[in-house]
Amino acid sequence: MSAAPTPADPAVHGGVAHDDRRRGPSYPVAPGNVAAMFRSAAAAHPDREAVVGDGVRLTYAGFAARTGAVARWLAASGVRPGDRVVVLARRCPELCELAVGLILAGGVYVPVDADYPAERIRFICADADPAAVVLVGGAAAPEGIAVPVLDAADPAVLARLDADAAGPVAEGDFGADPAGGDPVYLIYTSGTTGRPKGVVNGHRAVAAHLQTMARAMDSGEVRALQKAPVGFDVGVGEILIPLATGGTVVAPPADWRTDDLETFLRMVLEHRVTVLSLVPSLLRVIFDVLDGLGMPATVFAGIRELILGGEAVPADLVARAREEIGCRVWGLYGPSEAAMDVTWIEFGEGVELREGEHLIGYPEDNVVCYVLDEDDAEVPDGEPGQLHLAGEQLALGYFRRPELTAEAFVASPNPEWDGGRMYRTGDLVRWNDRGQLQFLGRIGDQVKIRGHRVELGEVEAVLRALDGVRAAAAAVRGDAARRLVGYVVADDSAGEDAALLAAMAERVPGYMVPAELVRLPELPLGANGKLDRARLP
Template sequence: MRLNTVPELFESTVARRGGEPALIDAESTLGYAELNTRINRLARRLIAHGVGPDTLVAIAMPKCNDLIVAIMAVLKAGGAYLPLDPGYPAERLAFMLSDAGPVLLLRSSSVASLGAGLPELVLDDPALRTACAALPGHDVAQHERRAELRPEHLMYVIHTSGSTGRPKGVAVPHGGVRDMAATQAAVLRAGPGDRVLQWASISFDAAFWDVALALLSGAALVMVPAEDLLPGRPLWNTLLKYGITHAVLPPVALSETDAGDVLVGGTVMSTGDSCTPTLVRKWSPQRRMFNGYGPTEVTVGATIGGPVRDAGDTGIGTPWIGNEVHVLDERLRPVPPGTEGELYIAGSGLARGYLNRFPATAAKFVADPFGPPGSRMYRTGDRGRREPDGELFFTGRADGQVKLRGFRVELGEIETRLAAHPAVQVAVAVVRGELADAHVVGYVTTMAPVEPGELRAHVAGSLPAHMVPTRVTVLDRFPTLANGKIDREALPEPAAPAAVRPDGIREFGSREAGGCAAVVCAIVEDVLGIPEARVTDNFFRLGGHSVQATRLAVRIRERFEVRLPIRAVLEAATIGELAASVESRLRG
């Protein structure tokens, strides 16, 4: 019997590994049989709410075991999940809900209702738990679903950055999961006794890779809060504490985290951005290291290379089982080995396309001249080459899309949001820095006076934090090329952020504040590379991101010799509040 959907593959694992641990978090461990029972009961409740094949269910929850139960229950009911990161701006979440049209929202009590008149279930509500416990716990049969679940039915919709200023929902069916799981088994070889880290945010398809790598193989999936996954010491502690054997991490996390004593004898996979020779030298000894590649428009990925040992030019490997990667010229002709062309992906892992965006789908999912009649291939916009031995290499982008600390970002979406401010005439966004230091900076010309901080706040109202420019510089005019286009290479270094209160009152910075506050301000200035930080400034509004927050916590611990949790940095409204937290720990 061919197992072609996530429920079928998972139930096959449960039948073989029912007594093995399946989900591990700080509070508990769930075995496969117990996890399957909980999933089946919630799935039956979802079916009663109208969930079935090709219907969407939104999920908004922090990382916890219930999140995995929710995802798997939606899939067992025959539905598809729409992941919503509770940390995203309300405007973006509202757009994703209206764009996708889910029939139901699943959330935890820690996440506020998203409104929009959408029916919802609060999964940690005692009344719901009691109701689910009364339902049968055996596997959901096809006849119980609203229609038979087939491989072509929708599995998830994940929104990705859009060049027009609106995110696009990528609709991915079950059809590619069988080959994805087969590739994981053949290459990464996770299984009973192994522990897989669930690192990626639910909003990204890499999270589904983590889930499948564990739960479709018989390994245990380890769930920890997001603050315990921050690159650096928090991530290192988690890898060590839980004895992680398999982890898929972006280069930014690998660059910031010590490789000593973790994942020894295990498997690490770099994905989401270019894997550098430095990272290979750091992580390949004492462990199997792989490099993966693939856009959101396929079932998580398309190629995998390794084990990587040579610290030279790291390739992206060869296609997954059931998939093909073509390197073509502008007339869709294969280029000779070693010659650069555009990468096109074909095979079982292709998405249906962009949800409710038929012109965009037609432009990117084109007829495959190398496959059977009616087959398609995805035009990635990535440039690459294939060497004579078959190894593929990524060489860059053909458009304005970039990878930023592992996130896929369309600079055009940021530019569109900046330009939507009534004072802005023209806006340009670029990326500065590498790996953990990579950040977006914005440049604008204006028709009326406006503060850079106001423009950052305008963008932050609708875009996730990693897409908000750390600096916005107001120019009199843009530098141009001979053809009149903006010369992005000639843009000046970004202006430092203004640190002035709205009422114009000057506040103490590192040079004027006293004691602990002065030292903390100075450390913030050094971490962010800015000329001045004041006690009333917010670390993140100065341009800080999660990786830099980890660095800040480490620097403060070293300077003051106190135990300062990363949460203290994340929750501090101002640098002064953070300094007060340090002082309280110094006192005892």
């Protein structure tokens, strides 16, 4: 198996490349805990900006002192190393202080979006069994929380933090540093039964990813906008990656909403954002807004790294970003059951991006990817199979759900170099003819139409490849007479429905051609920016 290209030369960065596309380059994970990375970044860059925002500018020296004060306040409030703490928050500078201070104190960060429904907040606050719930950014706890609730904006708390002169957290202040297998954050993801499930990620796994990103984003200092929802791992990464590697978090005010594009544009420009993570559909909206204002995309010339994920990356968006912004464009993929992203691809020279194809690329550093059939045997090139992940970045498992953990995290085929365990993602992929991983959809998205098995992801990919179609989704409607329905967001260059369906019939078997098309101004997206199938009309 031929080796995949790498974002950073292993020979330069002390890694080892492998002549096996299933394996990302191997690197030592040092240090193996996130708290040590925070301390190291602050010591190395005391005068560099750590967190900036409207009216906020904290250098690493100031940020280290502030997070030290937060860590000591949490400890005085009863939080001990290894304790889980729910941080009920909105995006804001204070969230950065709380997340880092908690981890420096040896605690486990449990981020929860303050705008979640009250019932979901109560469930997580009970299920996570936290030592405390901390309110940040104007968050309010719903009734029925059975553990201590601490308000970081309480005047007495702010006075205590301001008066703390003990300085940064030093090694040993809260006992020994966490071991690599100790948890660093617990994040809740939707469960198939409707009950959220907590995923525990450990220090070594997260440190491995943070160090991978530091090597990959080697075009300069990272200045990342805190944009993703608080309760998703992308939102965790937008805080941890910069602050563990000497970069800068650009934090919005607590009342900012992502549909406020005017404030978004101002933050990106005023605070000189260099790394921006978006779902492709939002990038398209941003381009449309710029066009409507008569502003060229060159206003974003300060962005060096544009990270796209969560859905297929259209070729026209990549071309426009590279030509007009002049940045590198990345596609990243990763489930919550691993430390953030686990595969990558840079859409640069020599990378062919075919219309409608959802590429997720190659294994990241210290990551192993297997494409297996129902019997856990590797499938031939070009054939679909379930993606299984192994290597350093695997999560520890599901919180207090051993049966679910045992079902999803299983023995791996090459324990001598893949870590001995792997995670069944439930995602359908294949190795394409260029040695890249291509995402085909969720295994649960496989349906039967007139006796034929149909992957909705493949139908959507073909729809997206049609002229004039900017985004697409597919679903099955009807009970007795089941029919395939296509949903498209199309521009003026797209033909009539009959022409689009005829073009599709030239590419796929008849049973994969939708019985009808529904045109939408935009696809319904969930809070994580991904397609919300339940809201398709």
